[in-house]
Amino acid sequence: MGLTCESCGRGVLKKKFNLKCGEEYVIALAGNPNVGKSTVFNELTGLRQHTGNWPGKTVVNARGNYDYKNMKFLLMDLPGTYSLLANSVEEQVARDFICFGKPHATVVVVDATCLERNLNLVLQVMELTDNVVVCVNLIDEAERKGIFIDIRELESELGVPVVATVARDGKGLEELKRRIFNVAVGIQTPSSRKMKYSERVEEAIREIEPKIDKLLKGKLDARWVALRLIDGDKTIVDAIHEHVYYEKAIEIDGRR
């Protein structure tokens, strides 16, 4: 079930982010800026939160705790970003946490009033992990604007749990906690929709994916790394070096 650091490679998390992860489920909270992400964070964790900095980065990091069904959850509030393509320090922080931190589940908060631009981020997160829960927030504001979202349809399109919320009024948050629980514990294993790119991109992926796979030996999703390299992302090599290498060091430590 992956309750300890060692069993699921969360040693990185523990070391890099100073988390005590014994009996806790680690949940990442992602989302565009101005979608009410911090409201969701505050409503879930209440007063049990504290802030600090991301290691080595001048980006604020907030984390908080909540309990559900006698289980402890640690919620990491990632910086609000439009994408995960590492165009800024915030995006790098968010990407690295989801990618190398391997949280038990990642919640992406989206704004119901402009779903399309928010799905951009959801699709990118789903390239990194299957364990995604989408929280469609501000659903009341959207309805006032005459925008209605078919939540069930969205769920089947994305292949991950989708919950409608009005975080400010606390609406839908119980359901959100339930779905997070299901994904984190492993009751539900989402099969998230994978991006299919245009042929030129797919061709390029096919060219380098096997080589990457040989190199990383399944530690990271080779297709995703291939995409980042094609994307011209220079930070990914450093990040892999730092995090994957670091994790190795911890394993050796553990054996001693």
Next chain:
Amino acid sequence: MLLSDIKKGMKVKVVSLKSTGLSRRRMMDLGLIPDAEIEVIRKSPLGDPTAYGIKGAQIALRIEEASQIEVEKVERKERE
């Protein structure tokens, strides 16, 4: 036509981005990709920056950024 030349209240469509590198990526992340619709919503009191409606959000760009975006007309928006 450049986005910076478009009058308030007009709707246009992105043709291409002239910027490169990081700023190009940022623009694209905001939803400024070819064929995306943009509405010129308002200008700031001093005439710059300008707020644009891009995929449901209101985003302000300075003239320097807006002039990097090649656009074409879609329709004239009727004003109330």
Next chain:
Amino acid sequence: MNNDNVKELEDLVELSEAVQSMHEDGLRDNIVKDIYETAEYITKKVVTKKSQRKADIHKKVDDILTSRILGYPIMILLLGIVFWLTITGANYPSQMLASFFFWFETKLTSLFMYMGSPEWLHGILVLGIYRTLAWVISVMLPPMAIFFPLFTLLEDLGYLPRVAFNLDKLFKAAGAHGKQSLTMSMGFGCNAAGVIACRIIESPRERLIATITNNFVPCNGRFPTLIALSTIFVGGLVTSRYSTLAATSFVTLLVIFGIIITLVVSWILSKTILKGVPSSFTLELPPYRKPRIGRILYTSLIDRTIFVLGRAIVVAAPAGLVIWILANVMIGDMSILNHLAALLDPLARTIGLDGFILMAFVIGLPANEIVVPIMIMSYMSKGTMLELESLAQMKELFIANGWTFVTALNVMLFSLLHFPCGTTLWTIRKETGSFKWTLLSALLPTAIALAVCFIVAQGARLLGLV
């Protein structure tokens, strides 16, 4: 993963670059476009739009708040209203707190006498530490408890991005970043918080400009000084009915002056040691949101008020101790405090202050909120702060020590412009990681404060106002 593997990975980067260059307009654009197209496809499937019945009250509000004619006046008016509510509302609770603390002090003194403790112990603990703390809390807590929630309300409503939108062109002209106005807003609460907020500016050049100039926005440690002095010396110029209004307007003017100085200094920096073109700027203007009162009170009172007050107390307690010692240890026939003041007096006089005032600013380095208490303490022959239950008594004390309207004006200007407090400097050191920039952040404002006060003082002298 060993170093050979890293090498291999680097080879892969080269490979991917080769792949990229094969496709002329770059695969990267394709990737982003594909993702957006998928998002659009899904959106079309799941979203239905009904009757756009123009629930766009947001647009109407924006039309007013960012209007060419009304945009700026409304900004200034809102700033004024916040100050007015703070000044008016803080008055009464401040006095209540003060009388409570001084009542408690007499009890403390009796207790010390009862236990037969030595005079110096009572002096240090009660007259030094306790009194400074009592002053800091009674003067700072009420304005903060009003100012922070009001400010958080504006923040929560979504007004601040509009301020950045309105002001951006000025900042661009100054070679600075549009988000600098947001970091300045934070500075109203606490400059250290403002400096930390500069992280939202990505370009290092513009972040430094914002960091160095943040101090020109008066923080909550300085507001009480500005408010008290304007109430006494500006409010006193008109009939009592209009005195609050006059004081408010004057504080607002001072703040606007601080903003102008910010822009000028930013411009000078961006033309000299921090040369460069403004980096790209995008700002989202989110829809206005219904404020959450509970959350506002919580963030503003717990996170901000208590935090800033706590910091002030931590600094004020040892400062009270030091001041008491300086004022009570005699060298020859004068206390150390008097010696220092005499030393600073000639310089202070040329900029329209006096030795005690300038020294108060110097000793007040750890926290701006103790500057006025030090001045008061210095003027008292006994060497401790006297019980001052009303501003009128404070005015009498100042005038008895040679203050004029010009002195008060110079004190306010010096307070607005001088070096940042110790906490802020420490924060700048931490954020920039550079001693050099920290030093500049202290010297530059000080030089400006000296220059401005010099001009005002000498100007007043020439015009025969003093």
